[in-house]
Amino acid sequence: MALATALLLWAHALSLAGDTSLLVPNPAVPTHSRWPRQAGVPSHPRDPQITADPPWTPVFLPEKVTLSCQGPGVSDRTLWHLGGRFWGETGSSHLRVTENHPGGGSFQCRGPGTGLSPPVTISFSNDWLVLQVPPWVLLEGDTLPLRCRAWKDIGVTHVRFFHEQQPLGGPSGGSQLTVSPLGLGHGGRYHCQGSVEHLLAGRQRSRTVTVTVRELFSLPLLHLEGPAEPPEGSPLLLRCLSHPSPLRPPPHLQYIFYRGEVMVMGGPQDSPQLRLPRVALAHSGNYSCEVRAELARVRKRSVAVTVTVRRVPVxxxxxxxxxxxxxxxxxxxxxxxxxxxxxxxxxxxxxxxxxxxxxxxxxxxxxxxxxxxxxxxxxxxxxxxxxxxxxxxxxxxxxxxxxxxxxxxxxxxxVPVAGATITMTRTEPSVPVGEKLNLSCSVRAGTAPVTFTWLRDGQKLGWGPVLSLGTVGLSHAGTYHCVATNHLGTQRVFKARSPAVTVAVTPRGQRQQQRGTAVAVGVSVSLVLLLLLGVTVTWHLRYRRRTAAGESRGRDPPAPPEHEGDQRDPPAPPGGEEVLYTHVVATERGVGTPPNRAGTPPESPVTYAVLPGPHARPRVTSDTYENVA
Structure with a gap:
């Protein structure tokens, strides 16, 4: 083991001796820099970003890492910060890092007028086996490559990866594992195990590496503009508030609004606002919004907000x-x-x-x-x-x-007026001078108030339902009309005109003469009627007497006297008594009677019936008379 440690130290020393690309602080630039220090200012989307080559941490001691400051506002003069403190200025946008110059740690950069870049952490190791991860902060939706690497790229077998002491598994015989897409739950401590194919190594376990996963955007918050119980017909505005991470340029986000589990707008939209111009009772419910970064495959949904739409009283x-x-x-x-x-x-x-x-x-x-x-x-x-x-x-x-x-x-x-008529106080159309006369106008139908206008010979004469002419004179004669009128507002007028009534006025003398003539005519007619009645009665009496005389002659006819000539007189009553001639009958002679000597036709025989007068002797029961032929 001591021999292996010595060999590692010797190799590390050789690598340091051969490194000529290390940039050191410029002694002409004071440690406080001519630019204001902005170590505590958070990153802005326009702030620069740092890239690393190779994109791993930790790296082995003999190796070096090149950091590049990129972004708007970055020039050839770049300020570098290490561990939150200003480290120095370089004449380019690159910085090479080894174990000692400037050493491992958290690096940030900035240009004139820009903020600080997100940090990049570089660390060094002299272990047989390391677990390498990207040196920058990872965000939701990113891909996390895990690389289990041995010293000097010696072969490694039987590699296994662990997250919080839990095995992740991996490809059989492989030394890399990819975790994608990342969620907040993927942050934490990672390590790997494997068999290093070196005589002095054998089975190794890497040091623990902490992986930090930040939010790509914050959990959305649904904000209701206005009351939670809006009245029907009022507008409704919901805002889905979510802030992108300052560590990266903001991703393209889409927003979906839900009422319950039903999408309100029908699908994703670019606007973070939901506007309903007029809400109804059906719009009541629990609203939530979802924010999506499709490229990163990150979706987050807000907590529901209850909206209760109230009816507006009528x-x-x-x-x-x-x-x-x-x-x-x-x-x-x-x-x-x-x-x-x-x-x-x-x-x-x-x-x-x-x-x-x-x-x-x-x-x-x-x-x-x-x-x-x-x-x-x-x-x-x-x-x-x-x-x-x-x-x-x-x-x-x-x-x-x-x-x-x-x-x-x-x-x-x-009801419009209709059926106007005129009535008079007299039944006769002719009115004598000096008498009084009133005319009345009435209608068959019409809603009150009804007004009446009187016309004589087409000229207006008066108003009102009754026209009082007073004592009639000759000037009152003429043709009279009445016009009935009712109104609907001030625009519509309905009228009904009566039939004409002609009034004739006669002088008083002419009237008396007319009365006298009428009386004379009446008397004459009466006399004629009496005369006709007398003639009728006389004829009836004579008819009855004639009938009675005919019956008397049939029983005892007297011999009529004969006279010459045309004049025939009835015989004198016997004994000078009063007689009454009741019937004279002339009869034609029979056929073959010769004419008289004068050549004139023979006279017709005359039959007389002689009856005792009223002053003769009393009539006895034997006085019965018949007609005599």
Whole structure:
């Protein structure tokens, strides 16, 4: 063993003697440097980075490591820090490190106006077996190469790697192992074991090497801008806050937002913000965000933030009518619209009239295409953002919903005037001078107030439902009309014109003459009627007497006297008694009767019926008369 140690020391001395590339501090540069010391300033993404060749630590004593300072702001003049303290300045961006010049430790560099680079740790070993790892700080997602190496690259067999005393395994017969991708849990102490193919070595175990794994970016924090219980309809802003590591230029990060386990935006995005312009009840839930560095295969998810969206109470319910004011004529179209100033949904609307709890219709719009007179009344609309129950005309929300009603709107349906007519206080169209006359105008239909205008011969004469002409004169004669009018607001006027009524005025004398003429005509007609009645009665009496006389002659006919000529007189009553001639009958002679001597036709025989007059002797029961042929 002592011989092996001596050989190692001798080889180390030879390697130091042959090293001519070591840079030492420039004696012209004071140890405090002309540039401000920035040992405690953390690295910035624009700060320089250090690379090492070979990229391992620890290295064996005879070897050297070249450090290079790279990045923006780095020039040929570079300041170097060792163990957190300024070490010196070099005329280039390179620094060669051996065990003694400047020795192992934690190296940093900076240029004019830059910050310090992340540290690089270089260490030396004179052991038979070392476990070599990268000299810089590793980040999540990096690849960790583990190299189990023997002195002077002597062969090593049966290599095994350990992390925190736990075997990692590895390729059979190999001296390297790669751990990728790194997580924070991969930091810690590593060592390796193997058989060194040297006469004096045998089975060896390396010293423990500490591997530090830093975060590539910090664990994201989901920050809610605004209240955790926003009202419906308000905007929602969530920010996913994560800071990249200052040890490296920032990686390209992507952000995913979740509500529960469902992605909100549909996939990764470059923006760390989630904006929802108007939230609804469905947006309530537990939100979280995930940050991904795809190239490094690193993903981190934030703690969930609970967002509870609250309904906005319904308020400011407004009812608007078209036409404005709710004044319409019968047959018109009426549209009522309901809106709310505030309130979140789903909103529902119902329409009511005259305080009835039973809705006329539902929806934000109520339309009557043809308004009727019975549609008049007081209307209001009710709005709610959930289930409602109607009790005694009041609308009450249930299950946390809210409800509100509008002010009442009076809908007035006007019936246009129609069927105007004129009536007179007299039944006769002719009015005598000096009498009084009133004309009245009425309508069959029409909503009050109704105004009336009177016209005579087309000229306006007066107003009102009754036209009083007073004492009629000749100037009042003419053709009269009345015009009935009602209004809907100030724009619409409805009119109905009555049929014409003609008033004739007669002078008083002409009227008396007309009355006298009428009386004379009446008397004449009465006399004619009396005369006709007398003739009828006389004819009836004579008819009865004639019938009775004919019957008397048949029993005892007297011999009529014969007279010459055309004049025939009835015979004198016997004994000078009073007689009454009741019937004279002329009969034609039979065929073959010769004419008289004068050649004139023979006279027709005359039959007389002689009856005792009223002053003759009393009639006896034997006085029975018949017609005599």
């Amino acid at each position: 308020s400011g319910v407004t009812l608007v009518a078209q036409p404005p004011g709710g004044q319409v004529a019968e047959g018109d179209r009426l549209v009522l619209s309901c809106s709310v100033a505030a309130g979140t949904g789903p909103l529902s609307f119902s329409w009511h009239r005259d305080g009835s709890a039973t809705p006329l219709a539902t929806g934000p719009r109520y339309e009557l295409r043809t308004v009727r007179h019975q549609d008049s009344g007081h209307y209001h609309c009710a709005a709610t953002n959930g289930a409602t129950a109607a009790t005694n005309g009041a609308t009450t929300a249930t299950n946390g919903a809210t409800a509100a009603t509008s002010k009442t709107l009076r809908v007035t349906v006007l």
